[in-house]
Amino acid sequence: MRMVDVIHSKRLGNEHAAEEIRFIVEKYTAGEIPDYQMSAWLMAVCLQGMTAAETAELTLAMAKSGDIVDLSSIRGIKVDKHSTGGVGDKTTLIVAPLAAAAGVPVAKMSGRGLGHTGGTIDKLESIPGFRVDVARETFIEQVNRCKLAVVGQSGNLAPADKKMYALRDVTATVDSIPLIAGSIMSKKIAAGADAIVLDVKAGSGAFMKSLEEAQLLAQTMVDIGKQLGKRTVAVLSAMDQPLGREVGNANEVREAIEVLRGGGPADLQEITVELAAHMCVLGGVFPSLETAREMLSDMLAGGQALPVFKRFVAAQGGDPDVVDRPESLAQAKFRTEVQAQADGYMARMNAEQVGIAAMLLGAGRKTKEDTIDLAAGITLRKKLGDPVRAGEAIFELHSNKEDDSEARVLLEQCYELADGPVSPGPLIRGVIE
Amino acid sequence: MRMVDVIHSKRLGNEHAAEEIRFIVEKYTAGEIPDYQMSAWLMAVCLQGMTAAETAELTLAMAKSGDIVDLSSIRGIKVDKHSTGGVGDKTTLIVAPLAAAAGVPVAKMSGRGLGHTGGTIDKLESIPGFRVDVARETFIEQVNRCKLAVVGQSGNLAPADKKMYALRDVTATVDSIPLIAGSIMSKKIAAGADAIVLDVKAGSGAFMKSLEEAQLLAQTMVDIGKQLGKRTVAVLSAMDQPLGREVGNANEVREAIEVLRGGGPADLQEITVELAAHMCVLGGVFPSLETAREMLSDMLAGGQALPVFKRFVAAQGGDPDVVDRPESLAQAKFRTEVQAQADGYMARMNAEQVGIAAMLLGAGRKTKEDTIDLAAGITLRKKLGDPVRAGEAIFELHSNKEDDSEARVLLEQCYELADGPVSPGPLIRGVIE
Numbered sequence: 001m002r003m004v005d006v007i008h009s010k011r012l013g014n015e016h017a018a019e020e021i022r023f024i025v026e027k028y029t030a031g032e033i034p035d036y037q038m039s040a041w042l043m044a045v046c047l048q049g050m051t052a053a054e055t056a057e058l059t060l061a062m063a064k065s066g067d068i069v070d071l072s073s074i075r076g077i078k079v080d081k082h083s084t085g086g087v088g089d090k091t092t093l094i095v096a097p098l099a100a101a102a103g104v105p106v107a108k109m110s111g112r113g114l115g116h117t118g119g120t121i122d123k124l125e126s127i128p129g130f131r132v133d134v135a136r137e138t139f140i141e142q143v144n145r146c147k148l149a150v151v152g153q154s155g156n157l158a159p160a161d162k163k164m165y166a167l168r169d170v171t172a173t174v175d176s177i178p179l180i181a182g183s184i185m186s187k188k189i190a191a192g193a194d195a196i197v198l199d200v201k202a203g204s205g206a207f208m209k210s211l212e213e214a215q216l217l218a219q220t221m222v223d224i225g226k227q228l229g230k231r232t233v234a235v236l237s238a239m240d241q242p243l244g245r246e247v248g249n250a251n252e253v254r255e256a257i258e259v260l261r262g263g264g265p266a267d268l269q270e271i272t273v274e275l276a277a278h279m280c281v282l283g284g285v286f287p288s289l290e291t292a293r294e295m296l297s298d299m300l301a302g303g304q305a306l307p308v309f310k311r312f313v314a315a316q317g318g319d320p321d322v323v324d325r326p327e328s329l330a331q332a333k334f335r336t337e338v339q340a341q342a343d344g345y346m347a348r349m350n351a352e353q354v355g356i357a358a359m360l361l362g363a364g365r366k367t368k369e370d371t372i373d374l375a376a377g378i379t380l381r382k383k384l385g386d387p388v389r390a391g392e393a394i395f396e397l398h399s400n401k402e403d404d405s406e407a408r409v410l411l412e413q414c415y416e417l418a419d420g421p422v423s424p425g426p427l428i429r430g431v432i433e
Numbered sequence: 434m435r436m437v438d439v440i441h442s443k444r445l446g447n448e449h450a451a452e453e454i455r456f457i458v459e460k461y462t463a464g465e466i467p468d469y470q471m472s473a474w475l476m477a478v479c480l481q482g483m484t485a486a487e488t489a490e491l492t493l494a495m496a497k498s499g500d501i502v503d504l505s506s507i508r509g510i511k512v513d514k515h516s517t518g519g520v521g522d523k524t525t526l527i528v529a530p531l532a533a534a535a536g537v538p539v540a541k542m543s544g545r546g547l548g549h550t551g552g553t554i555d556k557l558e559s560i561p562g563f564r565v566d567v568a569r570e571t572f573i574e575q576v577n578r579c580k581l582a583v584v585g586q587s588g589n590l591a592p593a594d595k596k597m598y599a600l601r602d603v604t605a606t607v608d609s610i611p612l613i614a615g616s617i618m619s620k621k622i623a624a625g626a627d628a629i630v631l632d633v634k635a636g637s638g639a640f641m642k643s644l645e646e647a648q649l650l651a652q653t654m655v656d657i658g659k660q661l662g663k664r665t666v667a668v669l670s671a672m673d674q675p676l677g678r679e680v681g682n683a684n685e686v687r688e689a690i691e692v693l694r695g696g697g698p699a700d701l702q703e704i705t706v707e708l709a710a711h712m713c714v715l716g717g718v719f720p721s722l723e724t725a726r727e728m729l730s731d732m733l734a735g736g737q738a739l740p741v742f743k744r745f746v747a748a749q750g751g752d753p754d755v756v757d758r759p760e761s762l763a764q765a766k767f768r769t770e771v772q773a774q775a776d777g778y779m780a781r782m783n784a785e786q787v788g789i790a791a792m793l794l795g796a797g798r799k800t801k802e803d804t805i806d807l808a809a810g811i812t813l814r815k816k817l818g819d820p821v822r823a824g825e826a827i828f829e830l831h832s833n834k835e836d837d838s839e840a841r842v843l844l845e846q847c848y849e850l851a852d853g854p855v856s857p858g859p860l861i862r863g864v865i866e
Contacts, residue, residue, distance in 0.1 A: 003603075004602075004603050004604065004605050005605070007476075007604060007605035008605035011476065011479060011480065011605050011606075034468075034469075035467075035468070035469035036467075036468035036469045036471070036472040036600060036603070036604060037472070037603060037604055038469070039469040039470070039472050039473040039476075040472040040473060040475065040476040040604035040605065040606060041476075042473065043440075043444065043472075043473040043474075043476035043477050043480075044476050044480070044605075046444060047444065047476075047477070047480040047481070048480070167469060169437075170436075170437050170469070170470060171437065171440060171469060171470055171473035172437050172438070172440035172441035172444050172473065172477075173444075173473060
């Protein structure tokens with residue numbers, strides 16, 4: 001088999017045979033197919049597409065390019081959860097202990113933030129002493145003991161995807177549904193869970209700006225799961241404003257603890273319960289979604305997931321006292337406001353711009369090498385639909401830098417008020433399974 | 434400007450601005466754009482196309498990536514001739530001295546053969562002593578003195594095209610009309626002629642198998658010429674069988690000399706006169722094509738181009754006696770035949786397979802590094818439309834290898850006989866200007 005012929009076949013729009021896909025991934029990972037052939041093939045894929053069978057084969061080949069984590073020594077059905085990324089998305093911090101409290105073993109690998117989106121691992125690191133690098137055996141032992149562990153991606157997980165992503169990033173071949181779906185799912189499959197719940201976000205703060213694109217991505221990932229024998233459910237959710245009221249790291253952990261105590265913003269409670277409900281049904285803990293939603297709402301309201309979160313924090317070296325005193329988490333030196341210039345109702349918000357503003361305040365990274373300020377962030381004083389009066393705060397900025405003007409300019413321009421009342425659309429936009 | 438954005442723009446099907454095209458070519462030639470970005474862009478071009486303006490800009494940028502030959506010290510309008518390549522295509526050996534004899538200065542750079550197509554430079558080298566590497570000043574002085582020089586491509590001519598072609602060859606991005614047209618025309622423009630006559634071939638022995646593709650390529654090249662202010666005419670001709678009767682090197686030179694003496698196959702005479710007529714009209718030597726065709730036919734029949742050819746051979750160090758004694762050119766040790774198995778009429782021939790058979794006998798190169806046997810080749814004893822009797826020779830094989838079975842198998846399968854008379858289509862299929 002010659003790579004030039006494989007490229008030509010995709011250029012013509014043909015469907016690859018399974019062995020062709022395996023050839024591409026294996027030889028590329030081994031360095032036997034050069035970048036310049038791979039990038040030509042990737043561009044052909046972007047423009048000619050891939051079938052469901054090709055996408056599943058690609059995913060499997062990428063997953064198999066490195067270690068497949070063996071979670072078999074964890075009792076029960078292991079259910080993973082993945083978000084396609086958004087702004088203010090701290091759901092893992094709540095969903096994971098909630099599902100664990102209900103009896104689903106959660107052995108999760110998470111990532112760091114980049115650009116306008118945050119990462120669970122960064123957020124957890126704002127808890128003093130918390131360690132995200134845990135040995136494989138300790139990780140498994142912890143899940144058996146606490147039902148929950150969340151660690152950074154370690155080891156040789158889907159190296160093919162890592163190498164391909166780096167190439168896609170510089171060859172304008174990132175935004176392709178089969179390639180995105182394959183990239184996400186290859187890592188989930190390598191991470192070893194039995195079933196997967198996907199939170200696929202659509203809107204101004206998500207990678208997929210339209211619901212149609214998000215649906216296509218969700219369907220593609222669910223199809224991959226099906227083809228590879230992993231039960232997969234995708235929840236479509238709105239990312240037309242940041243989730244909850246906090247964007248940052250320490251402040252997002254504080255908000256997550258608030259929800260785990262039975263309080264916090266309604267949207268965050270809603271999506272948390274929805275995602276945990278799907279995890280619990282896949283995990284065989286509750287017989288139906290209706291029961292799961294009801295039980296989990298009660299558990300969340302009753303603070304029953306909080307002790308699980310506390311044990312989890314302690315197990316990974318974090319200071320468990322922060323759970324009782326979240327105000328002890330890092331606080332920024334300066335607090336300023338962006339105030340409304342007129343009366344009205346909050347009608348639209350560019351969540352991506354809010355995420356970028358938070359990044360500029362120090363909460364995120366422009367490049368992988370940047371360091372972040374765990375105390376920096378933004379608090380939303382108004383959410384979609386809220387009435388607004390001139391002079392009221394829309395955003396509160398938390399920063400350790402005296403000059404926050406760059407972020408301020410973005411925030412001043414990232415929302416629109418309407419004259420009359422506005423009713424925001426639903427948060428949950430559908431489920432694909 | 435970032436290459437990743439330029440690639441993305443072409444991926445979306447946008448038209449590049451002139452400065453984007455220049456950026457790509459200049460930075461790629463300088464090694465500042467890596468192969469993996471270039472190949473992604475090339476694939477996007479293959480699938481999204483380029484406008485006439487983009488193609489012209491690409492051509493100009495590639496031509497300017499190296500030296501542009503200055504032919505201004507040659508008197509008269511310099512007209513170049515280029516063939517897109519075929520089997521048995523020895524037209525340059527006849528057209529060039531014929532146009533020169535009529536008064537058009539011909540300062541030509543030619544290439545070597547590869548795969549199933551031969552190259553003028555290889556053919557000329559079958560004349561003992563003939564040198565294809567001539568210094569620029571000697572070359573110009575020779576054209577002023579003999580009206581004709583044919584040399585190998587020397588110096589730093591369109592290095593961008595050379596680098597891009599090598600990459601296209603291994604990334605399945607060769608067969609793209611704008612890229613092919615740009616590649617050909619960039620070298621012609623760098624070679625410095627005032628006007629260009631293109632022989633665009635269509636059929637089984639040509640790169641373009643259909644007339645429609647050949648027309649599109651011809652139109653694209655003529656458009657480039659127009660946009661860049663070079664008068665360009667394309668003659669479309671059939672390559673559904675080898676041109677003339679000889680395929681090889683020394684044997685093709687012998688056949689060319691036969692035509693220059695006023696004899697030889699009719700198809701070779703016809704295309705020679707047609708191409709030379711366009712050269713003469715562009716060169717201002719004859720007022721109309723009709724006059725040119727008439728005058729050149731007479732000149733060819735009267736052997737008036739022969740002395741020009743002889744002087745040209747002598748000027749480049751070749752033995753001029755071969756012109757009078759072409760039988761003294763290299764002859765192969767073995768001659769065998771492929772004979773007809775049945776009676777009929779020659780209905781179809783796969784010219785590419787004939788070219789490959791000649792290559793296998795030693796007349797051509799599989800890779801650029803191969804050496805060739807100048808005496809090896811094939812003689813067509815039957816052409817399209819000819820009546821054939823069982824046992825008659827279809828092909829005569831000239832080889833210095835005892836075993837010619839590989840070529841023989843190809844030749845036995847590369848033609849079809851019909852029961853009734855067959856009339857071959859016209860050789861000249863159109864003119865685009």
